[in-house]
Amino acid sequence: MTKITNKSIHIKTQPLEYDAIVVGSGITGGWAAKEFCEKGLKTLLVERGRPVEHKKDYIGEGVKTWEMPFRGQVEKALVEKQYPVQAQCYAFNDATKHFFGNDHDYPYSTEKDKPFSWIRGNQLGGKSLLWHRQSYRWSDFDFNANAKDGYGTDWPIRYKDIQDWYDYVEHHVGISGSVENIPQLPDSKFLPPFEFNTVEKRLKAKIEQNYSDRKLIMGRCAHLSKPAQHHLEQGRGPCMARNECQKGCSFGAYFSTQSSTLPAAQKTGNLTVATNSIVHSVIYDANSNRATGVRIIDSETMQTREYYGKVVFLCASTLGTTQIMLNSVSETFPNGIANSSGVLGHYLMDHCYNAGAYADIPGFEDEFYSGRRPTGVYMPRFQNLVDKNPDFLRGYAFSGQAYREAWWEFGGKKGFGVDYKKAIQQAGGWKFGLHASGEMLPRYENQVSLHATKKDKWGIPQLHFDCSYSDNEKKMMQSAADTAAEMFEAIGLKNVHKYTNDRPMGIAIHEMGTARMGKDPKTSILNGFNQAHDIPNLFVTDGACMASSAWQNPSLTYMALTVRACDFAVKEMKAGRI
Amino acid sequence: MMKENVMDNAADQVTDKLTASETLSQVDTSRRRAMKQLTALFGGALSMSSISLAVQGYQAQKDIPGRTGKILNPQQLNLLRILVGLIIPATETPSASDVDVHGFIDNQLAFCFSKEEQLAFIRGLEKLQSTAVKQLGQAFAKCHQAQQVDLLNNLLSDLEDASGDFDSKDKDFFYRTKSLTLLGYYTSEIGATRELAYLPIPGGYRGNVPFDEVGKAWALN
Numbered sequence: 001m002t003k004i005t006n007k008s009i010h011i012k013t014q015p016l017e018y019d020a021i022v023v024g025s026g027i028t029g030g031w032a033a034k035e036f037c038e039k040g041l042k043t044l045l046v047e048r049g050r051p052v053e054h055k056k057d058y059i060g061e062g063v064k065t066w067e068m069p070f071r072g073q074v075e076k077a078l079v080e081k082q083y084p085v086q087a088q089c090y091a092f093n094d095a096t097k098h099f100f101g102n103d104h105d106y107p108y109s110t111e112k113d114k115p116f117s118w119i120r121g122n123q124l125g126g127k128s129l130l131w132h133r134q135s136y137r138w139s140d141f142d143f144n145a146n147a148k149d150g151y152g153t154d155w156p157i158r159y160k161d162i163q164d165w166y167d168y169v170e171h172h173v174g175i176s177g178s179v180e181n182i183p184q185l186p187d188s189k190f191l192p193p194f195e196f197n198t199v200e201k202r203l204k205a206k207i208e209q210n211y212s213d214r215k216l217i218m219g220r221c222a223h224l225s226k227p228a229q230h231h232l233e234q235g236r237g238p239c240m241a242r243n244e245c246q247k248g249c250s251f252g253a254y255f256s257t258q259s260s261t262l263p264a265a266q267k268t269g270n271l272t273v274a275t276n277s278i279v280h281s282v283i284y285d286a287n288s289n290r291a292t293g294v295r296i297i298d299s300e301t302m303q304t305r306e307y308y309g310k311v312v313f314l315c316a317s318t319l320g321t322t323q324i325m326l327n328s329v330s331e332t333f334p335n336g337i338a339n340s341s342g343v344l345g346h347y348l349m350d351h352c353y354n355a356g357a358y359a360d361i362p363g364f365e366d367e368f369y370s371g372r373r374p375t376g377v378y379m380p381r382f383q384n385l386v387d388k389n390p391d392f393l394r395g396y397a398f399s400g401q402a403y404r405e406a407w408w409e410f411g412g413k414k415g416f417g418v419d420y421k422k423a424i425q426q427a428g429g430w431k432f433g434l435h436a437s438g439e440m441l442p443r444y445e446n447q448v449s450l451h452a453t454k455k456d457k458w459g460i461p462q463l464h465f466d467c468s469y470s471d472n473e474k475k476m477m478q479s480a481a482d483t484a485a486e487m488f489e490a491i492g493l494k495n496v497h498k499y500t501n502d503r504p505m506g507i508a509i510h511e512m513g514t515a516r517m518g519k520d521p522k523t524s525i526l527n528g529f530n531q532a533h534d535i536p537n538l539f540v541t542d543g544a545c546m547a548s549s550a551w552q553n554p555s556l557t558y559m560a561l562t563v564r565a566c567d568f569a570v571k572e573m574k575a576g577r578i
Numbered sequence: 579m580m581k582e583n584v585m586d587n588a589a590d591q592v593t594d595k596l597t598a599s600e601t602l603s604q605v606d607t608s609r610r611r612a613m614k615q616l617t618a619l620f621g622g623a624l625s626m627s628s629i630s631l632a633v634q635g636y637q638a639q640k641d642i643p644g645r646t647g648k649i650l651n652p653q654q655l656n657l658l659r660i661l662v663g664l665i666i667p668a669t670e671t672p673s674a675s676d677v678d679v680h681g682f683i684d685n686q687l688a689f690c691f692s693k694e695e696q697l698a699f700i701r702g703l704e705k706l707q708s709t710a711v712k713q714l715g716q717a718f719a720k721c722h723q724a725q726q727v728d729l730l731n732n733l734l735s736d737l738e739d740a741s742g743d744f745d746s747k748d749k750d751f752f753y754r755t756k757s758l759t760l761l762g763y764y765t766s767e768i769g770a771t772r773e774l775a776y777l778p779i780p781g782g783y784r785g786n787v788p789f790d791e792v793g794k795a796w797a798l799n
């Protein structure tokens with residue numbers, strides 16, 4: 001594996017014209033860079049954040065609790081100054097905080113009474129370092145959804161169009177999971193699944209006995225449960241079940257840009273990486289109707305420069321890409337590049353993770369587990385597939401796990417003293433929870449735009465959010481809470497509690513839809529190959545392209561769409577159409 | 579809970595969030611319970627480990643008489659020392675006060691909590707002190723251990739406290755103290771590795787393990 005040093009990736013000026021420019025080095029940008037490089041294109045990967053070197057820069061990894069200044073908590077003054085939004089993310093702690101965006105430097109605004117929590121990872125690797133690695137294919141239930149109920153625009157593609165590309169990325173990434181033959185959740189090419197624990201096995205049997213429409217399966221995740229030879233050759237090793245992945249993993253056992261796509265791209269000798277390079281806008285040439293490159297602001301020196309390329313791929317995350325596009329104005333495109341339709345920034349979606357239930361499981365005191373499984377159990381969507389739910393459109397999945405209560409859950413329990421200490425040492429009772437992941441409808445009124453006056457410290461206009469969940473999501477969440485609780489009662493769990501909450505959009509960290517695909521150039525930005533309807537050599541392959549949100553975690557689908565778009569773009573270049 | 583602007587209400591949300599001590603918090607609203615579940619599920623905030631290169635980790639200190647804290651005065655720190663020792667006393671392993679959990683809490687209060695939270699904590703300590711004086715005629719530290727335990731049981735009692743001295747704020751204070759004590763103790767080297775089972779690199783996940791094979795709860799669950 002070629003070693004990536006900060007020097008070799010840290011270029012300052014570059015007169016060359018590249019074959020391909022990829023903006024953003026997260027999950028999608030890493031894939032685009034790998035694909036282009038392996039297809040022989042001289043590729044420039046542009047990243048606004050700092051370089052992060054695999055292993056070396058995982059400064060939180062493996063640090064013992066008692067060596068941490070605040071035992072994992074983050075100093076209040078630092079949170080208030082730099083991370084007031086990021087700190088809302090469950091994965092934010094003292095060992096991971098440096099992989100989260102700095103709210104002070106990257107400000108944004110929201111409409112009154114409509115909060116949005118924009119969770120970001122702004123460094124080489126983007127959010128690929130931080131993601132939870134849950135990986136699920138979409139099915140035709142999802143690609144048909146808009147056409148069926150009329151929300152959003154019909155997808156220009158169907159499952160058969162990306163099926164082979166799922167296969168392709170899964171082979172490289174390594175997805176652990178089990179073959180289940182569930183129509184709404186097609187199987188991936190799997191590495192072995194993680195184990196159920198004893199209690200989960202029992203619950204699985206009971207649930208599946210009671211409900212013919214529900215299955216409890218092992219969560220599918222981008223972890224090398226049992227690496228294949230080609231994974232080992234990538235320099236990656238088997239997962240140790242620490243579940244501390246968001247600190248960075250020197251075993252390379254979970255998929256990230258650093259562990260997987262970047263070394264592959266680097267190996268070809270075709271890759272150049274420009275870090276600390278904020279893309280201000282895409283350069284557009286009206287005569288040729290082509291994107292000719294990108295304008296950069298150096299985040300450290302504030303200097304500006306330009307890079308040129310034959311094809312431009314925007315992979316800067318849904319909202320990062322949207323910001324760049326809105327800020328790329330010209331006579332032809334006064335409202336943002338490739339925005340002749342006017343839908344750029346509209347139809348913003350996130351998932352809705354605001355409901356669930358949990359309960360006690362009596363007994364099983366003699367049972368335990370060893371290791372910290374980096375995934376949970378999963379119940380794929382079972383609503384609105386055959387029968388129609390009277391309360392809401394589309395659906396949700398559940399994820400959860402059974403576990404024994406650990407020391408931190410005794411703080412709220414009665415008692416103190418010797419017996420209390422002994423009880424903690426003997427581990428608490430078993431708990432089980434299921435938490436909903438719901439689909440959000442695409443709606444025109446959910447919009448991000450550039451703020452009229454507010455700018456960041458580099459002079460780039462800030463994003464302004466005007467979006468919220470609709471009644472459909474709220475009713476879906478209420479129903480999910482009720483359904484989980486009923487199910488728990490039915491299978492004999494005790495102390496059943498259900499909940500809904502009103503956490504803002506953004507916090508599910510699956511924002512998508514603001515430069516959507518569609519069949520009609522008048523109502524969409526991209527065609528079915530992620531190519532801008534208006535400009536043939538401009539592509540968007542991050543979540544901005546999504547025409548609906550489905551209920552599954554989206555990143556695996558972003559990957560499949562990205563490699564498919566790369567393949568298409570190269571063919572078009574060869575055919576002389578780009 | 580929805581407020582004007584994310585940035586504006588961020589401070590609120592931060593206290594609401596799943597930092598370790600919040601997870602340990604006594605406030606058993608369904609919201610927080612749910613959040614706790616989510617965290618447990620995702621493992622995020624709880625598989626704690628970190629460094630912040632500029633700041634040194636809190637180093638346990640010796641108890642010299644009259645020792646002052648960062649937030650607490652010598653008397654308050656001494657009262658807290660007794661309190662954490664009552665919550666997690668010595669067994670085959672040392673107590674919370676033996677590993678300076680009181681010093682840890684004082685440090686944590688200074689850096690990770692708001693002014694109001696610091697004041698509420700101090701108010702709680704002072705209230706315990708004044709109630710000891712009122713009911714038992716002497717400082718909490720001077721009371722017999724049995725008297726101290728009675729006083730705390732009285733505070734925690736679900737029934738209306740007969741003396742009328744303790745209220746829900748005092749309960750909140752004691753639960754917060756318990757949570758912080760657990761955080762300080764079970765993330766200390768002794769608490770994590772001697773009192774509990776400690777496996778930093780498990781080498782894989784096994785779902786069916788007899789409890790006896792491990793024999794203790796995991797420090798990292």
Ligand SMILES: Cc1cc2nc3c(=O)[nH]c(=O)nc-3n(C[C@H](O)[C@H](O)[C@H](O)COP(=O)(O)OP(=O)(O)OC[C@H]3O[C@@H](n4cnc5c(N)ncnc54)[C@H](O)[C@@H]3O)c2cc1C
Pocket residue numbers: 023024025026027028029046047048049089091119121122123124125126127128130131132133134135277278279280315316317318320321324509510542543553554555556558
């Ligand atoms: C805690 C957490 C858990 C998650 N769990 C899951 C999960 O289990 N499953 C799942 O599918 N998804 C999950 N996600 C979401 C997942 O991380 C994203 O969907 C994915 O990373 C998106 O990939 P991307 O390439 O579009 O964007 P990113 O990975 O965010 O990368 C975008 C990159 O572009 C850079 N960039 C932005 N603007 C500019 C600019 N102007 N100029 C230059 N560079 C720029 C950014 O700095 C960043 O490096 C999770 C996310 C988080 C934070």
Ligand code: SF4
Pocket residue numbers: 223238239240241242243244245246248249250251252253254374
């Ligand atoms: S659980 Fe697996 S992927 Fe995550 S940090 Fe541990 S070894 Fe790495």
